[in-house]
Amino acid sequence: MPSRTVLTSGDIDRAITRIAHEIVESNHGTKNLILLGVPTRGVQLAKRIAAVIERHYPEFDASGSVGRLDITMYRDDLSLHPNRPVTETNIPASGIDGGAVVLVDDVLFSGRTIRAALDALNAHGRPSVVRLAVLVDRGHRELPIRADFVGKNLPTSRDERISVNLSETDGENCVVIES
């Protein structure tokens, strides 16, 4: 399968740094900011973004503001796919009521994962605002959903596969496109 690297380790770092600054800018500071990663790789990205924010804004408590939101139970395609493992959901202890929640995922594709995440969020409380940050937006949306913060827009064909590799889960940092 021919593959080519579209984002290198350095590109990913720069994209994360830019997204972190954009998030703080649009929130007018770090007040009430909560980052929720969508498993698996969204969680790692959320942690990295939070670390960058903490480095530049010491008043931001990264460990107390990052969580993970498992969306398996909220998928609309549960009956089409083999049994999916459920993973842990971890909401910061302060809760999300009134907070500025940023959902973080690796690839934005059909938008169905994010729809499920919005439903899952409902069960945990009512944030004052919900935004979406993704490392790669590859198009082909099936729902009226768009990302507020995008690492890279990557026009793809439907049959191509985007694989995001992060050192925490895959041993290296790169985004590869396979066709």
Next chain:
Amino acid sequence: MSQLKHLLSAADLSRDAAIAILDVAEEMAGVNARAIKKLPTLQGKTVVNLFFEDSTRTRISFELAEKRLSADVINFAAKGSSVSKGESLKDTAQTLEAMGADAVVIRHGASGAAQTLAQSGWIDGAIINAGDGTHEHPTQALLDAFTIRRRTHGVGASAGKGLDGIKVVIVGDVLHSRVARSNAILLNTLGAEVHFVAPPTLVPAKPAGIKAQIHYDFDAALAAVKPDAVMMLRIQSERMNASYFPSEREYSRVWGMDSERLAALKPGALLMHPGPMNRGLEITAEAADSPNSTVLEQVSNGVSVRMAVLYTLMATERN
């Protein structure tokens, strides 16, 4: 994970499958702890609770689990239904099939009723055994294993773990107890060491398919085994057609859990009972209400575990 269609026996579960269900239950417990205790997972699916035998906690627990997963629930009790007019299990099952039940939770007084329903072809949905005669009660075994695992490894640190090296003593009416059988099978699967303590009249001479040591003296067994969990079984008067022990007072003195035996347990040992308890017979009120007692914990864990079972069996369509 291999695809599980029905849950009829604790023996249907491999170690990996059992741990996977317990892990899902761990997440379901998280759902049950939050303000909005509802998931949309089984929206549009119908579950029938088919109860031919009386039950309080199992039926309520299943119903709650089904509702928290957004399934449509039909409760069927044999009393007040056409069963009392003489309708057979086959006709009842075919009626449910015609109405489009996606899963049937069945409790029946006859051992093997769930198996019959699953193999008959009368019904297409998933069958969950909620207790069949003196045979099995697999969801009870899962919730007991979940309770032991949570107390042993701690909440939030249990995922992926079995019960290796845990010593469990099961006391009382082993002969008539589907809870004891399912528990022993699942505990074996998960790596725990199983001991039965019972009067010789209430324990099978050679329990088939179960690795367990049999003791006849409760105090000696407690001293020798030093169990991590003691599971008291209910004396099932309704299934006893002969006298298995001289008197209730003697049973209580020799085989019952009282404060003295409770004090002999190692600190933190679990005192379990599947309920309903005969207070004063197999367990004294003092022991039942002690901090070691997990009776109510078992009930709340039951909902999480049954949600996990329903999710595992139903959240996938089979062709």
